[in-house]
Amino acid sequence: MDVATYVAKELGYQPDQIEWVETKSADRENALSRGDVKFIAATYSITDERKEKVDFAGPYLLAHQDLLVKSGSDITEATDLNDKKLCSVTGSTSAQNVKKDFAPDAQLSERGGYSECLSALQNGQVDALTTDDSILAGYAAQDQYKGKFKLAGLKLSNENYGVGVKKGDTETVNKINDALKKMVSDKSWEKAVEANFGPAEYKNEPAPQIGNLVK
Known part of the structure:
Protein backbone atom coordinates (compact mmCIF):
# COMPACT_ATOMS: atom_id res chain seq x y z
CA MET A 1 0.00 0.00 0.00
CA HIS A 64 11.32 -15.27 -2.33
CA GLN A 65 9.12 -18.17 -1.35
CA ASP A 66 9.92 -19.03 2.26
CA LEU A 67 8.59 -20.79 5.36
CA LEU A 68 7.08 -19.29 8.49
CA VAL A 69 7.54 -21.42 11.61
CA LYS A 70 7.20 -21.01 15.37
CA SER A 71 10.05 -19.13 17.04
CA GLY A 72 11.38 -22.30 18.72
CA SER A 73 11.03 -24.53 15.67
CA ASP A 74 13.95 -26.67 14.51
CA ILE A 75 12.83 -26.44 10.87
CA THR A 76 15.66 -24.70 9.00
CA GLU A 77 15.48 -26.29 5.54
CA ALA A 78 12.63 -27.23 3.22
CA THR A 79 13.71 -30.87 3.43
CA ASP A 80 12.90 -30.76 7.17
CA LEU A 81 9.22 -30.73 6.19
CA ASN A 82 9.17 -34.44 5.31
CA ASP A 83 6.51 -36.08 7.53
CA LYS A 84 5.47 -32.64 8.81
CA LYS A 85 2.33 -30.60 8.13
CA LEU A 86 2.68 -27.67 5.75
CA CYS A 87 -0.07 -25.06 5.40
CA SER A 88 -0.91 -22.86 2.44
CA VAL A 89 -4.05 -21.22 1.08
CA THR A 90 -6.39 -23.08 -1.23
CA GLY A 91 -5.36 -22.69 -4.87
CA SER A 92 -1.79 -21.64 -4.10
CA THR A 93 1.06 -23.50 -5.79
CA SER A 94 3.57 -22.72 -3.02
CA ALA A 95 2.96 -25.85 -0.93
CA GLN A 96 2.86 -28.09 -3.99
CA ASN A 97 6.21 -26.67 -5.09
CA VAL A 98 7.75 -27.57 -1.73
CA LYS A 99 6.36 -31.09 -1.89
CA LYS A 100 7.47 -31.57 -5.50
CA ASP A 101 10.98 -30.11 -5.23
CA PHE A 102 12.10 -30.47 -1.61
CA ALA A 103 9.92 -32.57 0.71
CA PRO A 104 7.90 -35.27 -1.08
CA ASP A 105 6.63 -36.65 2.24
CA ALA A 106 5.30 -33.33 3.53
CA GLN A 107 1.64 -33.39 4.51
CA LEU A 108 -0.18 -30.54 2.78
CA SER A 109 -2.91 -28.72 4.67
CA GLU A 110 -4.93 -26.11 2.77
CA ARG A 111 -6.89 -23.31 4.44
CA GLY A 112 -9.14 -20.62 3.07
CA GLY A 113 -6.76 -17.79 3.95
CA TYR A 114 -3.37 -17.02 5.51
CA SER A 115 -4.99 -15.99 8.80
CA GLU A 116 -6.37 -19.52 9.16
CA CYS A 117 -2.91 -20.95 8.46
CA LEU A 118 -1.45 -18.65 11.11
CA SER A 119 -4.00 -19.85 13.67
CA ALA A 120 -3.22 -23.45 12.77
CA LEU A 121 0.51 -22.77 13.12
CA GLN A 122 0.04 -21.03 16.46
CA ASN A 123 -2.11 -23.91 17.77
CA GLY A 124 0.33 -26.59 16.62
CA GLN A 125 -2.04 -28.05 14.02
CA VAL A 126 0.60 -27.46 11.32
CA ASP A 127 4.38 -27.13 11.46
CA ALA A 128 4.96 -24.42 8.85
CA LEU A 129 3.26 -21.98 6.50
CA THR A 130 4.64 -21.22 3.04
CA THR A 131 4.21 -18.33 0.62
CA ASP A 132 6.32 -15.28 -0.34
CA ASP A 133 8.65 -14.07 2.42
CA SER A 134 7.30 -10.53 2.15
CA ILE A 135 3.78 -11.72 2.97
CA LEU A 136 5.03 -13.92 5.81
CA ALA A 137 7.11 -11.07 7.25
CA GLY A 138 4.08 -8.79 7.14
CA TYR A 139 2.12 -11.19 9.30
CA ALA A 140 5.03 -11.89 11.67
CA ALA A 141 5.43 -8.12 12.17
CA GLN A 142 1.85 -7.64 13.38
CA ASP A 143 1.52 -6.78 17.08
CA GLN A 144 -0.38 -9.94 18.02
CA TYR A 145 2.30 -12.16 16.45
CA LYS A 146 5.52 -10.38 17.42
CA GLY A 147 8.05 -12.85 18.78
CA LYS A 148 5.84 -15.87 18.09
CA PHE A 149 6.97 -16.70 14.56
CA LYS A 150 10.13 -16.51 12.49
CA LEU A 151 11.06 -16.86 8.83
CA ALA A 152 13.28 -19.81 7.96
CA GLY A 153 15.24 -17.50 5.63
CA LEU A 154 15.06 -19.77 2.57
CA LYS A 155 14.99 -18.61 -1.03
CA LEU A 156 12.85 -21.26 -2.69
CA SER A 157 11.95 -19.03 -5.64
CA ASN A 158 12.48 -15.52 -7.01
Whole structure:
Protein backbone atom coordinates (compact mmCIF):
# COMPACT_ATOMS: atom_id res chain seq x y z
CA MET A 1 0.00 0.00 0.00
CA ASP A 2 2.91 2.34 0.64
CA VAL A 3 4.16 1.75 -2.91
CA ALA A 4 0.71 2.33 -4.38
CA THR A 5 0.22 5.51 -2.33
CA TYR A 6 3.61 6.90 -3.35
CA VAL A 7 3.05 6.10 -7.03
CA ALA A 8 -0.44 7.65 -6.95
CA LYS A 9 1.02 10.83 -5.44
CA GLU A 10 3.56 11.04 -8.27
CA LEU A 11 0.70 10.59 -10.74
CA GLY A 12 -1.05 13.58 -9.18
CA TYR A 13 -3.38 11.97 -6.63
CA GLN A 14 -3.53 12.66 -2.91
CA PRO A 15 -4.22 9.80 -0.45
CA ASP A 16 -7.88 10.84 -0.04
CA GLN A 17 -8.34 10.65 -3.81
CA ILE A 18 -7.28 6.99 -4.01
CA GLU A 19 -10.02 4.39 -4.34
CA TRP A 20 -8.76 1.06 -3.05
CA VAL A 21 -10.23 -1.87 -4.98
CA GLU A 22 -9.77 -5.47 -3.88
CA THR A 23 -8.67 -7.65 -6.78
CA LYS A 24 -8.41 -11.38 -6.30
CA SER A 25 -5.34 -13.05 -7.81
CA ALA A 26 -7.28 -14.78 -10.56
CA ASP A 27 -9.02 -11.55 -11.64
CA ARG A 28 -6.12 -9.11 -11.73
CA GLU A 29 -5.58 -9.22 -15.49
CA ASN A 30 -9.32 -8.84 -16.16
CA ALA A 31 -9.61 -5.91 -13.75
CA LEU A 32 -6.89 -4.07 -15.67
CA SER A 33 -8.25 -4.88 -19.13
CA ARG A 34 -11.77 -3.82 -18.09
CA GLY A 35 -10.45 -0.55 -16.71
CA ASP A 36 -11.72 -1.27 -13.19
CA VAL A 37 -8.39 -0.01 -11.82
CA LYS A 38 -5.57 2.20 -13.08
CA PHE A 39 -2.82 -0.04 -11.75
CA ILE A 40 -2.32 -2.98 -9.41
CA ALA A 41 0.39 -3.21 -6.75
CA ALA A 42 -0.31 -6.33 -4.71
CA THR A 43 2.56 -8.85 -4.49
CA TYR A 44 2.07 -9.12 -8.26
CA SER A 45 4.96 -11.21 -9.59
CA ILE A 46 6.15 -10.38 -13.11
CA THR A 47 5.96 -13.53 -15.25
CA ASP A 48 6.15 -14.17 -18.99
CA GLU A 49 2.61 -15.55 -18.95
CA ARG A 50 1.20 -12.44 -17.29
CA LYS A 51 3.18 -10.12 -19.58
CA GLU A 52 1.15 -11.48 -22.49
CA LYS A 53 -1.97 -9.93 -20.91
CA VAL A 54 -0.75 -6.86 -19.01
CA ASP A 55 2.23 -4.52 -18.90
CA PHE A 56 4.40 -4.10 -15.82
CA ALA A 57 6.33 -1.27 -14.24
CA GLY A 58 9.14 -2.21 -11.89
CA PRO A 59 10.12 -4.46 -10.29
CA TYR A 60 10.01 -2.65 -6.94
CA LEU A 61 10.81 -5.63 -4.69
CA LEU A 62 12.50 -9.00 -5.05
CA ALA A 63 10.80 -11.54 -2.80
CA HIS A 64 11.32 -15.27 -2.33
CA GLN A 65 9.12 -18.17 -1.35
CA ASP A 66 9.92 -19.03 2.26
CA LEU A 67 8.59 -20.79 5.36
CA LEU A 68 7.08 -19.29 8.49
CA VAL A 69 7.54 -21.42 11.61
CA LYS A 70 7.20 -21.01 15.37
CA SER A 71 10.05 -19.13 17.04
CA GLY A 72 11.38 -22.30 18.72
CA SER A 73 11.03 -24.53 15.67
CA ASP A 74 13.95 -26.67 14.51
CA ILE A 75 12.83 -26.44 10.87
CA THR A 76 15.66 -24.70 9.00
CA GLU A 77 15.48 -26.29 5.54
CA ALA A 78 12.63 -27.23 3.22
CA THR A 79 13.71 -30.87 3.43
CA ASP A 80 12.90 -30.76 7.17
CA LEU A 81 9.22 -30.73 6.19
CA ASN A 82 9.17 -34.44 5.31
CA ASP A 83 6.51 -36.08 7.53
CA LYS A 84 5.47 -32.64 8.81
CA LYS A 85 2.33 -30.60 8.13
CA LEU A 86 2.68 -27.67 5.75
CA CYS A 87 -0.07 -25.06 5.40
CA SER A 88 -0.91 -22.86 2.44
CA VAL A 89 -4.05 -21.22 1.08
CA THR A 90 -6.39 -23.08 -1.23
CA GLY A 91 -5.36 -22.69 -4.87
CA SER A 92 -1.79 -21.64 -4.10
CA THR A 93 1.06 -23.50 -5.79
CA SER A 94 3.57 -22.72 -3.02
CA ALA A 95 2.96 -25.85 -0.93
CA GLN A 96 2.86 -28.09 -3.99
CA ASN A 97 6.21 -26.67 -5.09
CA VAL A 98 7.75 -27.57 -1.73
CA LYS A 99 6.36 -31.09 -1.89
CA LYS A 100 7.47 -31.57 -5.50
CA ASP A 101 10.98 -30.11 -5.23
CA PHE A 102 12.10 -30.47 -1.61
CA ALA A 103 9.92 -32.57 0.71
CA PRO A 104 7.90 -35.27 -1.08
CA ASP A 105 6.63 -36.65 2.24
CA ALA A 106 5.30 -33.33 3.53
CA GLN A 107 1.64 -33.39 4.51
CA LEU A 108 -0.18 -30.54 2.78
CA SER A 109 -2.91 -28.72 4.67
CA GLU A 110 -4.93 -26.11 2.77
CA ARG A 111 -6.89 -23.31 4.44
CA GLY A 112 -9.14 -20.62 3.07
CA GLY A 113 -6.76 -17.79 3.95
CA TYR A 114 -3.37 -17.02 5.51
CA SER A 115 -4.99 -15.99 8.80
CA GLU A 116 -6.37 -19.52 9.16
CA CYS A 117 -2.91 -20.95 8.46
CA LEU A 118 -1.45 -18.65 11.11
CA SER A 119 -4.00 -19.85 13.67
CA ALA A 120 -3.22 -23.45 12.77
CA LEU A 121 0.51 -22.77 13.12
CA GLN A 122 0.04 -21.03 16.46
CA ASN A 123 -2.11 -23.91 17.77
CA GLY A 124 0.33 -26.59 16.62
CA GLN A 125 -2.04 -28.05 14.02
CA VAL A 126 0.60 -27.46 11.32
CA ASP A 127 4.38 -27.13 11.46
CA ALA A 128 4.96 -24.42 8.85
CA LEU A 129 3.26 -21.98 6.50
CA THR A 130 4.64 -21.22 3.04
CA THR A 131 4.21 -18.33 0.62
CA ASP A 132 6.32 -15.28 -0.34
CA ASP A 133 8.65 -14.07 2.42
CA SER A 134 7.30 -10.53 2.15
CA ILE A 135 3.78 -11.72 2.97
CA LEU A 136 5.03 -13.92 5.81
CA ALA A 137 7.11 -11.07 7.25
CA GLY A 138 4.08 -8.79 7.14
CA TYR A 139 2.12 -11.19 9.30
CA ALA A 140 5.03 -11.89 11.67
CA ALA A 141 5.43 -8.12 12.17
CA GLN A 142 1.85 -7.64 13.38
CA ASP A 143 1.52 -6.78 17.08
CA GLN A 144 -0.38 -9.94 18.02
CA TYR A 145 2.30 -12.16 16.45
CA LYS A 146 5.52 -10.38 17.42
CA GLY A 147 8.05 -12.85 18.78
CA LYS A 148 5.84 -15.87 18.09
CA PHE A 149 6.97 -16.70 14.56
CA LYS A 150 10.13 -16.51 12.49
CA LEU A 151 11.06 -16.86 8.83
CA ALA A 152 13.28 -19.81 7.96
CA GLY A 153 15.24 -17.50 5.63
CA LEU A 154 15.06 -19.77 2.57
CA LYS A 155 14.99 -18.61 -1.03
CA LEU A 156 12.85 -21.26 -2.69
CA SER A 157 11.95 -19.03 -5.64
CA ASN A 158 12.48 -15.52 -7.01
CA GLU A 159 9.40 -13.28 -7.14
CA ASN A 160 9.86 -9.95 -8.93
CA TYR A 161 7.01 -7.72 -7.71
CA GLY A 162 5.81 -5.28 -10.33
CA VAL A 163 2.98 -2.79 -10.79
CA GLY A 164 0.46 -4.12 -13.29
CA VAL A 165 -0.93 -1.73 -15.91
CA LYS A 166 -3.40 -2.22 -18.78
CA LYS A 167 -1.72 -3.75 -21.83
CA GLY A 168 -0.44 -1.05 -24.17
CA ASP A 169 -0.53 1.82 -21.66
CA THR A 170 3.15 2.64 -22.07
CA GLU A 171 2.72 6.21 -20.82
CA THR A 172 1.50 5.04 -17.41
CA VAL A 173 4.21 2.37 -17.21
CA ASN A 174 6.88 5.03 -17.81
CA LYS A 175 5.39 7.38 -15.21
CA ILE A 176 5.23 4.62 -12.61
CA ASN A 177 8.81 3.58 -13.34
CA ASP A 178 9.89 7.18 -12.76
CA ALA A 179 7.95 7.22 -9.50
CA LEU A 180 9.56 3.98 -8.33
CA LYS A 181 13.04 5.32 -9.12
CA LYS A 182 12.26 8.45 -7.11
CA MET A 183 10.89 6.37 -4.23
CA VAL A 184 14.24 4.58 -4.00
CA SER A 185 16.39 7.68 -4.43
CA ASP A 186 14.60 9.78 -1.79
CA LYS A 187 14.78 6.88 0.73
CA SER A 188 10.99 6.44 0.90
CA TRP A 189 11.41 2.84 -0.31
CA GLU A 190 13.84 2.07 2.49
CA LYS A 191 11.53 3.64 5.09
CA ALA A 192 8.56 1.61 3.83
CA VAL A 193 10.53 -1.65 4.00
CA GLU A 194 11.65 -0.92 7.56
CA ALA A 195 8.16 0.13 8.70
CA ASN A 196 6.41 -2.91 7.25
CA PHE A 197 8.98 -5.66 7.73
CA GLY A 198 11.37 -4.44 10.42
CA PRO A 199 9.57 -6.01 13.40
CA ALA A 200 9.83 -9.42 11.68
CA GLU A 201 13.60 -9.07 11.22
CA TYR A 202 13.03 -9.61 7.50
CA LYS A 203 16.29 -9.43 5.57
CA ASN A 204 15.06 -7.81 2.38
CA GLU A 205 16.94 -7.71 -0.89
CA PRO A 206 18.28 -4.31 -2.02
CA ALA A 207 15.95 -2.26 -4.18
CA PRO A 208 16.01 -3.80 -7.68
CA GLN A 209 16.82 -1.82 -10.80
CA ILE A 210 13.87 -1.03 -13.03
CA GLY A 211 13.56 -3.75 -15.67
CA ASN A 212 16.12 -5.99 -13.95
CA LEU A 213 14.29 -9.28 -13.37
CA VAL A 214 15.97 -12.01 -11.33
CA LYS A 215 15.11 -15.41 -12.76
